[in-house]
C-alpha cells in the first residue's frame with residue numbers, strides 16, 4: 214500500500230500509532246527503581262537514602278505521616294524535583310535523572326494530582342479527546358484521519374472509568390468522584406506504563422471510594438499503579454504491597470497486615486491515624 218493509500222484508508226493502523234506504548238524494558242527487572250536517593254531543601258533532608266522498587270503491573274500503596282516525603286518522591290520520579298544524589302531508573306533503559314518533565318511523561322509516566330483538573334466547559338468525551346490530542350507522540354497533522362482510532366480508545370477508556378452514560382455531558386455537572394475518574398481516564402488515553410496517583414479518595418463518598426478501589430485494582434496488571442493515600446480503610450481495600458515512608462526513608466514494606474502490625478509503623482503513623 215502506498216503512503217497516500219495509507220493516508221486515505223481510515224481502517225489502516227499506522228505503524229507509529231502501535232509504537233506509542235513506551236519502549237520501557239522490564240525484561241530483567243522492575244519498572245521503577247530508586248536507589249539511595251537524597252534531597253535536601255535548605256539543609257533539611259526531605260528524602261534520606263530512599264530505596265524503592267516497583268514491579269511491572271504492580272499496585273503499590275505508599276503511606277506515611279505528613280512530611281514523610283511522599284509528594285517529594287513523586288516529584289522526583291516525574292522530574293519536577295532533582296535529587297542531590299542517587300539513581301532513578303524507568304525500566305533498565307531510561308535514566309530519569311537525565312530527562313525533563315515532558316520527556317518523562319512521554320515515556321509513559323502519568324501523574325494524577327489530588328485535585329481534579331478536568332475542563333469543566335467540555336463534555337466528558339471532549340476531555341478524553343483533548344487528552345489524546347495533546348499527546349506529543351501522535352503525529353498532529355494526521356489528527357483527522359486518526360479520528361476512528363481515537364474513538365475506539367475513548368470508548369474503551371469510558372468503559373474503564375464507568376462514564377459511558379455521561380459521555381456527552383459537560384464535565385461541570387459531574388460529581389467530585391466522577392471528575393477524579395475522568396482525570397484518570399485522561400491519563401489512560403495515553404496508555405501510560407506507570408500511573409502515580411496522589412490521594413485519590415480525598416473528599417469522596419463511600420460509594421465513590423468503592424468504585425475508585427475497583428478502578429485502580431482493575432488498572433493494575435496492564436499498568437503499574439502507585440497510590441499515595443492517607444485513608445487507611447481505602448488502602449486496606451486495595452492494598453497488596455504497602456510501603457511506609459517516614460522522614461524520607463522506607464520504614465517498612467510488606468502486606469497491609471505486616472505493616473499495620475509493625476511496632477515502629479504504629480508508633481510513627483498508625484497510632485495517630487487510628
Ligand SMILES: Nc1ncnc2c1ncn2[C@@H]1O[C@H](COP(=O)(O)OP(=O)(O)OP(=O)(O)O)[C@@H](O)[C@H]1O
Pocket residue numbers: 254255259277278279280281282283284285286
Ligand atoms: N520545595 C520545598 N522547600 C522546602 N521544603 C520542602 C519543599 N517541598 C517539601 N518540603 C519539605 O519536605 C518534607 C517532605 O514533604 P512532602 O510534601 O514530600 O511530604 P508528604 O509525605 O507528601 O506529606 P503530606 O502527607 O502532608 O502530603 C516536609 O517537611 C516539607 O515541608
